Structures are given as C-alpha cells and as structure tokens.
Amino acid sequence: MPDTSSTKDQVANLLAAKNDWVSGEKISDVLGISRAAVAKHVNALRREGFLIDAVSKRGYFLKIAPDPIDPKKIKAGLRSKIIGRGECIWLPETSSTNQEAVVRAVDGLAEGAVILSDRQLTGRGRRGRSWFSPPRSLCFSVLLRPAWPAARLPWLMIAGAAAVHRLVVESAGLPAAIKWPNDVLVNGRKMAGVLVEAGLSAGEVDWAVVGIGVNINTTAEEFPEDLAGRVTSLLVEGGRVFDRNKLYAGLLNNFDEFYRLLLAGRENILNDYWREASGLVGREMKIIASEGRVKGRAMGLNKDGHLLVTTADGRELLLESGDCQ
Numbered sequence: 001m002p003d004t005s006s007t008k009d010q011v012a013n014l015l016a017a018k019n020d021w022v023s024g025e026k027i028s029d030v031l032g033i034s035r036a037a038v039a040k041h042v043n044a045l046r047r048e049g050f051l052i053d054a055v056s057k058r059g060y061f062l063k064i065a066p067d068p069i070d071p072k073k074i075k076a077g078l079r080s081k082i083i084g085r086g087e088c089i090w091l092p093e094t095s096s097t098n099q100e101a102v103v104r105a106v107d108g109l110a111e112g113a114v115i116l117s118d119r120q121l122t123g124r125g126r127r128g129r130s131w132f133s134p135p136r137s138l139c140f141s142v143l144l145r146p147a148w149p150a151a152r153l154p155w156l157m158i159a160g161a162a163a164v165h166r167l168v169v170e171s172a173g174l175p176a177a178i179k180w181p182n183d184v185l186v187n188g189r190k191m192a193g194v195l196v197e198a199g200l201s202a203g204e205v206d207w208a209v210v211g212i213g214v215n216i217n218t219t220a221e222e223f224p225e226d227l228a229g230r231v232t233s234l235l236v237e238g239g240r241v242f243d244r245n246k247l248y249a250g251l252l253n254n255f256d257e258f259y260r261l262l263l264a265g266r267e268n269i270l271n272d273y274w275r276e277a278s279g280l281v282g283r284e285m286k287i288i289a290s291e292g293r294v295k296g297r298a299m300g301l302n303k304d305g306h307l308l309v310t311t312a313d314g315r316e317l318l319l320e321s322g323d324c325q
C-alpha cells in the first residue's frame, strides 16, 4: 500500500517537471498506481490550491502551483510594531479566520496576533453574507485591543481597506479604488473585502477582529459563476503570479502603520489617504444602510470614521457602514 501523501507529492512533482500535458497513463505507469488513484491525487492537489487542467486523451497540465505560506518568511518581512509581532497562527484549512480569532480573543489572545489560512469553509462577509475564499489568495484576521469607545470602530475597517489599497498600488502598480466602506476595487471589480467584528464592555472596545480577504493568484475561471464579472484578482489584473508571503508582510506593515496613526490620534492622515483613494467626497450616492435607503452627497469622514452624508432635503446623516451604489 503506497504512502498516499508522498504519492500525491510525486504526482505534483511529475506535473511540475513538465510545462506541458502529462497523460494519466504515464503518471500511473511511473508511480505504479491506477488511473483512478491518479485522478484522486489530482483532486486532492486541487483542494490544496494547485490549478490543474484535465482534458481527455491529453491528460493533466499543471498551470499554477500554490506558493506555500510560511509564517517565518512573513515575519522576516515585517517592520511593524504591533500587528504580526505576537502570535502568527497558520491554519491550512479552517471554518473562518475571523471565527478562530474571535474564539481566541475571548480566551485572552494578545493584541497584534494574526491568524492566516489557505482555505475557509465558511468564510464570513459583511451583513451576514458569506465570503468565497479563492485559491492562492490572502485570507487572515488580526486581533486588536484599542482602548476606544465602540463609536470609533469604523476606523478599523477604513484602515484595513486603506492598507489593502496601498498594497495593490505599490506592489502591483494597479489603479485601485476604495469603495466605502470596506471594498477594494480594481477596474470596477472587487479584489478585497474587510470585515470587523468586536467585543464590547460598557461601550468600550474589549477586542476587535479585523478579517481581510484579498484575491491574489486566482484565475477568472476559478471564481464561482455568481461572482463572475464582479470580482477580480491581482493575477487577472496584473498578468503575473505574486509572492504571497511578501504580500502578507507588506499588508501587515501597511495596516500596522495606519493602526498606529489611529492610536496616536492622527486619524487625519488616514482620512486624507482615504479621501484620495475613495474619490467619494462630494459625490452623489445611494446607500443601503441600517437607517434604510439613503440618497445624498458624501461629505467626508467624521472624527470616528463615520461617513457624513447630506441628503437632498438637507438632512445630515452619519453612517457607520452600508452598501454603496
């Protein structure tokens, strides 16, 4: 009985050795396993993020192998002071990194810890939506414990989106935009989302988990049909494969910088960054918020990171978040 994990690796090695089609028959001959076993290993590799095409009579073609996530490499690229400095927990597969982080937050995990994963089975999005975690992407949650009133929490979503925006612009040279409150778009398609969950005590933040998903080395065909045309990735927009360990370090560094500005009461710098990156201020917009449907002009962020909107009938509303059209 062959050792299945090493046979799977051998299948990957055979495919990686050729930048071409390799027949199932050839793999089964070389490794002394059945064709059905070859197909089983190929499927297991796909679950791990390998992009392998299969065509009858031609065989298999390894298009993209995932670059393994390595917390040591990520840490080596950090120049942050808080985020990523404590525990860096790597989970190859999980329900949701936010869920994991929330459980640990309640158990007392220290500020700055990061939980990363390659595969979420029940990724969470904003407003109770689910989040599809595409293969070979960034998917992580950061635990923070700012001594703030709860009203200030929207800044964390803004800081997360700004950190991703800067990463996309600086690492890939792509024209990104922040779509209030938490999306990062490239060429009008969503590349990233941010979800903040928090535990409060007497109106103050006890813990906050900031979960971020960024689509990196995913091809357009790998997104589910219902997302087609609405989402994109760095690979799709940049036309090349990116080093995820480097991107993780860069993103944690960016986030740390914005977070420390907030801790120092210098939100005006983040606000300036956001104004430029969102291009929203002064624009007419429609928002579905907890207040209902709102139509008005975006006037900017207030001291707590809430969006000030002036409606056509002259009312001034402060929105924490919403769906902006």
Ligand code: BTN
Binding pocket: 095, 096, 097, 098, 099, 120, 122, 123, 124, 125, 126, 127, 129, 131, 139, 140, 141, 182, 183, 192, 193, 194, 195, 211, 212, 213
């Ligand atoms: C959204 O756009 O609705 C927010 C999506 C946030 C997704 C990230 S992926 C890592 C973290 N874990 C989750 O379950 N969700 C966030």
